[in-house]
Amino acid sequence: MSNLAQTEIAAVRTQFPSPRSSALVSSAAKVVAEFFEWFGNLGIFAWQVARAAVTPPFEWHELVRQLDEVGSKSLPLVALAGSAIGVVISLEARYSLSRFGAKSLFPATLVYSVIQVMGPIITGLVVSGRVGAGIGAELASMKVTEQIDAIEACAINPYRFLAATRILACILMLPLLTLAADACGLLTGWFAQSLVEPLSFHQFIESGFQGATFNAFLPPTFKTAVYGLIIGLIACFQGMRTRGGAEGVGRAATNSVVLASLFLILADVVLVKFILVVFP
Amino acid sequence: MTAVNEIPMKQMGLEKDGRLPVVAIDKVYKSFGEHKILNGITLNVSRGETLAVLGRSGTGKSVLLRLIIGLDHPDEGSIRIDGQDIAALSLDQLGDTRKKMGFLFQHAALYDSLTVAENVAFPLRHHRKGMSRSERCDRVQQLLAEVGLQDASEKMPSDISGGMQKRVGLARALALDPEILLLDEPTAGLDPISSREIDDLTLKLQREHQIASIVVTHDLFSARSIANRLALLDQGNVLIEGTFEDLRQSDIGFVKEFLKQS
Numbered sequence A: 001m002s003n004l005a006q007t008e009i010a011a012v013r014t015q016f017p018s019p020r021s022s023a024l025v026s027s028a029a030k031v032v033a034e035f036f037e038w039f040g041n042l043g044i045f046a047w048q049v050a051r052a053a054v055t056p057p058f059e060w061h062e063l064v065r066q067l068d069e070v071g072s073k074s075l076p077l078v079a080l081a082g083s084a085i086g087v088v089i090s091l092e093a094r095y096s097l098s099r100f101g102a103k104s105l106f107p108a109t110l111v112y113s114v115i116q117v118m119g120p121i122i123t124g125l126v127v128s129g130r131v132g133a134g135i136g137a138e139l140a141s142m143k144v145t146e147q148i149d150a151i152e153a154c155a156i157n158p159y160r161f162l163a164a165t166r167i168l169a170c171i172l173m174l175p176l177l178t179l180a181a182d183a184c185g186l187l188t189g190w191f192a193q194s195l196v197e198p199l200s201f202h203q204f205i206e207s208g209f210q211g212a213t214f215n216a217f218l219p220p221t222f223k224t225a226v227y228g229l230i231i232g233l234i235a236c237f238q239g240m241r242t243r244g245g246a247e248g249v250g251r252a253a254t255n256s257v258v259l260a261s262l263f264l265i266l267a268d269v270v271l272v273k274f275i276l277v278v279f280p
Numbered sequence B: 001m002t003a004v005n006e007i008p009m010k011q012m013g014l015e016k017d018g019r020l021p022v023v024a025i026d027k028v029y030k031s032f033g034e035h036k037i038l039n040g041i042t043l044n045v046s047r048g049e050t051l052a053v054l055g056r057s058g059t060g061k062s063v064l065l066r067l068i069i070g071l072d073h074p075d076e077g078s079i080r081i082d083g084q085d086i087a088a089l090s091l092d093q094l095g096d097t098r099k100k101m102g103f104l105f106q107h108a109a110l111y112d113s114l115t116v117a118e119n120v121a122f123p124l125r126h127h128r129k130g131m132s133r134s135e136r137c138d139r140v141q142q143l144l145a146e147v148g149l150q151d152a153s154e155k156m157p158s159d160i161s162g163g164m165q166k167r168v169g170l171a172r173a174l175a176l177d178p179e180i181l182l183l184d185e186p187t188a189g190l191d192p193i194s195s196r197e198i199d200d201l202t203l204k205l206q207r208e209h210q211i212a213s214i215v216v217t218h219d220l221f222s223a224r225s226i227a228n229r230l231a232l233l234d235q236g237n238v239l240i241e242g243t244f245e246d247l248r249q250s251d252i253g254f255v256k257e258f259l260k261q262s
Helices: A003-015 A019-054 A060-072 A075-099 A103-144 A147-153 A158-196 A201-208 A214-222 A224-240 A246-278 B061-068 B091-099 B116-127 B133-146 B162-174 B192-209 B220-226 B244-248 B253-261
Strands: B021-032 B035-046 B050-055 B076-081 B101-104 B180-184 B212-216 B229-234 B237-242
Touching (some): A060 A103, A060 A158, A075 A158, A103 A147, A103 A201, A103 A214, A147 B101, A158 A214, A214 A224, A214 A246, A224 A246, B021 B061, B050 B061, B050 B192, B050 B220, B116 B133, B116 B162, B162 B180, B180 B192, B229 B244, B229 B253, B237 B244, B237 B253
Parallel strands (some): B050 B229, B101 B180
């Protein structure tokens, strides 16, 4: 084939892309459109929930029930996760610090690691798994069995009754659960250390919190309220927009956990930077 | 004070006997994607009247009820409840309008985390704040007795049969003393005795409380015994509307076939 013919073919290909490449472009465009559509719908949902949450009548009874559901029922799991972290950090820190001859820094290392880093994120991920999946599946199941429609038909705003109460419960409970995880982590970390090298709890706390300010501990604990917002919002959103039967319920539960955990980790990056800038 | 979306009575089209249609459906269209469900449907229901909506499965009967209570919105046309176009209502106004309506879902849609009594008490707890606990309990027991389920009050919805769930759903729909009752397949899945009990209850509500009812059903016997008028839907529109006798005397092939098969 002559060079001229090849050039002509190339020019025609550029003008009229092959069906395969145009299919790829259209599917990529669809994915991008769905991505923005998802965020748009999430924004509309968040606005509707926020508006419903601040206008009476307030659903105090349901809020208290959700505080119990999110808080008390997550406590054992969060405490267990916190305790495990305390032991792991204790084991790792003792080994590392011994290598550099800095064993005296062990209490401070444990305190800072648990309270500033591991406690909040582990609590967030544990609650995301337990509560996120629970809310996603519960609301999805209510959606496919028309229970949410029945609530609406009873002249009750489902954004207020179902979503706002659950999201508020997550926001309020996450910092408290984080404190519980932190306390368990410090206790088991100290206990694991004491088994190897006896150290009184009083000494451990005094040494660990020496020179510490509220700024070092309060922002990392209260940033978990943002985790609560993310978990509650995404789980409610995924649950209340479910379509289909059992498959839809399963998908909503899975998506709630996956997306909430993902956004929680991304939010952590932003929040850590924010805290470092605002509370140096 | 007249609401902005309230319209003069003359424009709403009074019934022949001068009664005001409490539900006025005017040229309503509804599609889901490419699938046309309702194709310019027009129906009126007056106070104290029961309209039975018949038709093959998938002809948009349940969609019609969802449009009336505002769970879905028509693509075109209007639905007026007591003269108010529900598409033009604010959320609060729509809530007030919904309080006038009781809705029985096709599959009852009971809250599965609440007991039977709590399900019936649910609307009362939210909208009858002044009601004491004992008054609420009495009202719930009274409603459950009306549907013959006074002994099932502490059971969970998963522990009772589908027919019983439907009766609980009906008790819940009646909790706020509605002016309009929307029943989606009220007798489906019920034994003949329970079906007749539901029919009797609907008739009683119609006579004693002047409730306007729209009943979507496949049960022609039930429709015949409770409804003042029947409307047969076909291809998203009303094929024929009238008394059972009007339907029976119709020459339309589909009507004959439908009555024969039912």
